[in-house]
Amino acid sequence: MKKKLVVVGIFPYLNELLSAIEGLKKEKISISKVYSPMRIEEIREAMGETPLGPGRFFTLTGAILGSLTGIFLAWYTSIQWHFIVGGKPPVPVIPTVIPAFEFFILIAVFFTLAGLLILNRMPRRRLPAHYDKRFSQDRFGIVVHCTADNCEPVSNLLESLGAEEVRRIEE
Amino acid sequence: MHDTGQAGRPKDLTTYAAVDDQILGAMWNPGGFYWLCLAITGLGVLIGAYSWGFQIATGLGAANILHPAMWGTYLTNFVFWVGIAHSGTLISAILFLFRASWRTTISRSSEAMTIFAVMIAGLFPLIHLGRVWLVYWILPYPNQRNLWPNFQSPLVFDVVAISTYLTVSFLFWYTGMLPDLATIRDRAEGLKKRIYGFLSLGWQGSSDSWRHYGTAYLLFAALATPLVVSVHSVVSWDFALGIVPGWHSTIFAPYFVAGAIHSGLAMVLILLIPMRKIFGFENLITIEVLEQIAKTIILTGLIVGYSYVVEHFMAWYGGGKAEQAQYMWRMTGYYSWCFWLMVICNAVVPILLFFKAIRTNLAALFAIGVLVNIGMWFERLVIIVGSEAHEYDPYSWGIYKYPSLVEWGILIGSFSLFFFLFLLFAKFLPTIAITEVKEAIPVPVRGK
Numbered sequence: 001m002k003k004k005l006v007v008v009g010i011f012p013y014l015n016e017l018l019s020a021i022e023g024l025k026k027e028k029i030s031i032s033k034v035y036s037p038m039r040i041e042e043i044r045e046a047m048g049e050t051p052l053g054p055g056r057f058f059t060l061t062g063a064i065l066g067s068l069t070g071i072f073l074a075w076y077t078s079i080q081w082h083f084i085v086g087g088k089p090p091v092p093v094i095p096t097v098i099p100a101f102e103f104f105i106l107i108a109v110f111f112t113l114a115g116l117l118i119l120n121r122m123p124r125r126r127l128p129a130h131y132d133k134r135f136s137q138d139r140f141g142i143v144v145h146c147t148a149d150n151c152e153p154v155s156n157l158l159e160s161l162g163a164e165e166v167r168r169i170e171e
Numbered sequence: 172m173h174d175t176g177q178a179g180r181p182k183d184l185t186t187y188a189a190v191d192d193q194i195l196g197a198m199w200n201p202g203g204f205y206w207l208c209l210a211i212t213g214l215g216v217l218i219g220a221y222s223w224g225f226q227i228a229t230g231l232g233a234a235n236i237l238h239p240a241m242w243g244t245y246l247t248n249f250v251f252w253v254g255i256a257h258s259g260t261l262i263s264a265i266l267f268l269f270r271a272s273w274r275t276t277i278s279r280s281s282e283a284m285t286i287f288a289v290m291i292a293g294l295f296p297l298i299h300l301g302r303v304w305l306v307y308w309i310l311p312y313p314n315q316r317n318l319w320p321n322f323q324s325p326l327v328f329d330v331v332a333i334s335t336y337l338t339v340s341f342l343f344w345y346t347g348m349l350p351d352l353a354t355i356r357d358r359a360e361g362l363k364k365r366i367y368g369f370l371s372l373g374w375q376g377s378s379d380s381w382r383h384y385g386t387a388y389l390l391f392a393a394l395a396t397p398l399v400v401s402v403h404s405v406v407s408w409d410f411a412l413g414i415v416p417g418w419h420s421t422i423f424a425p426y427f428v429a430g431a432i433h434s435g436l437a438m439v440l441i442l443l444i445p446m447r448k449i450f451g452f453e454n455l456i457t458i459e460v461l462e463q464i465a466k467t468i469i470l471t472g473l474i475v476g477y478s479y480v481v482e483h484f485m486a487w488y489g490g491g492k493a494e495q496a497q498y499m500w501r502m503t504g505y506y507s508w509c510f511w512l513m514v515i516c517n518a519v520v521p522i523l524l525f526f527k528a529i530r531t532n533l534a535a536l537f538a539i540g541v542l543v544n545i546g547m548w549f550e551r552l553v554i555i556v557g558s559e560a561h562e563y564d565p566y567s568w569g570i571y572k573y574p575s576l577v578e579w580g581i582l583i584g585s586f587s588l589f590f591f592l593f594l595l596f597a598k599f600l601p602t603i604a605i606t607e608v609k610e611a612i613p614v615p616v617r618g619k
Binding site: 013015034039040043047056080103116133134136138162 | 394405
């Protein structure tokens with residue numbers, strides 16, 4: 001498989017990272033990833049991402065399936081029991097609410113977790129070559145995929161925009 | 172985003188590296204007192220395990236539970252531990268949705284407390300079962316006699332609710348910890364790096380990852396919030412759906428939920444006050460944070476006290492003779508000392524927290540935490556054992572006099588296991604959410 005060229009800019013300050021994102025956008029250079037040690041709204045806004053990801057649709061699917069599972073389980077097991085007690089119908093409605101509610105929560109949570117893992121392509125055994133362990137501690141990072149021709153200008157641009165370190169990596 | 176209020180703001184921490192150093196440093200080198208506590212609680216766990224083993228070998232006769240008070244301290248412990256579990260999700264989910272900043276430094280420990288408490292609570296129905304190896308009968312699986320668990324029974328509701336709560340709490344806790352596990356992975360070497368690398372599932376912290384993480388965390392919180400209210404409501408229906416005087420009450424669900432949060436918050440104080448000292452977290456778990464917990468305890472204490480009054484009022488006003496007799500006996504009968512202890516510890520003692528001098532005094536807070544938990548344990552005993560002991564027919568009245576040595580051993584074992592697990596958690600996992608603390612300090616900006 002052909003290796004890709006990547007430029008990574010490492011920033012110690014948020015304001016410089018944000019202006020670097022703006023600068024790259026102005027130059028119409030596509031940003032592959034922006035790393036930060038924690039969730040920062042300003043980065044999300046600068047990247048033009050919506051506040052909520054598509055993970056919520058996983059949750060909704062799980063919630064619907066969970067409710068149906070709870071109702072089905074309670075009703076099916078009641079139907080299997082053929083004794084009519086006290087003249088009551090074998091399929092109860094009100095007590096079904098509890099298993100339906102609990103399964104609604106349980107399966108919705110499973111789907112939420114599945115959504116998080118799928119959307120983030122997790123679990124993964126190896127981190128990308130451009131990943132720097134300082135990204136989880138106290139540094140911000142911008143990753144730009146480039147060609148042999150534009151790697152140099154992108155590196156220079158990142159340096160001029162405040163990157164304390166710029167690395168070129170093949171991955 | 173970065174304005175998290177004063178209560179949740181860590182003191183003397185200005186850089187992200189300092190946050191990592193302090194929280195992870197405490198984890199790597201917990202000090203001699205930690206190991207002493209671990210050894211003592213480990214011994215307690217062994218006592219509990221031996222007691223349970225002895226009961227399995229000799230039968231349930233090893234416990235002092237006899238008709239009519241068949242549930243004894245085992246179910247008292249069960250409800251007590253489920254209650255303890257509640258404040259963790261309150262702090263991590265409900266306070267998250269309300270954007271209460273003071274939860275930042277205590278959410279992780281409270282969530283861990285929740286998981287350990289539910290695990291221990293789940294042991295008690297098994298212990299009380301006697302023939303524990305038959306527990307799978309309660310699970311809904313096809314079998315040749317077509318016997319399914321009865322989904323109309325509150326006991327089956329309970330199994331579903333507690334197992335859902337344990338699973339959801341664990342996943343919420345673990346998901347919240349993924350970025351912190353990655354932080355440890357990136358600082359560790361050798362085997363540690365591999366273990367934390369495996370546990371962090373390859374978390375990277377890109378803007379897209381954070382967005383999906385934020386969405387999932389918000390939804391987890393939104394799902395856990397109704398769950399926390401439902402679980403102790405369902406536990407209360409174990410009693411309220413029975414016709415036993417003292418149990419058959421419509422206020423049980425909110426009364427139990429408030430009581431659960433009351434005891435859980437008190438347990439948070441019991442855990443956090445020594446923890447902040449042992450690990451040197453005084454600048455993170457500040458007095459202001461503990462004060463917020465104390466203020467919430469005032470609220471839950473008032474709700475619990477109000478419930479005690481309403482229960483007795485309804486028994487009198489309702490006119491049912493058995494109900495009236497039950498509540499009169501509760502105040503004046505064999506378990507009256509337990510009843511008055513419960514009233515004083517749960518409803519009277521928390522009133523002291525109205526005074527700021529007490530709310531900000533660590534020794535007083537710790538003592539109140541202990542007293543509230545003693546009171547809440549006795550509340551469970553009064554409700555469960557006291558009501559069973561004094562039902563409708565005087566012929567069937569009876570007393571559960573005192574726990575046997577085996578029951579004491581199991582009680583000691585359960586508390587020891589809880590603290591033992593918490594100590595292990597504090598050694599191997601970050602007790603304070605590193606990324607959330609980073610969110611609470613000013614972001615690094617050049618020139619400021």
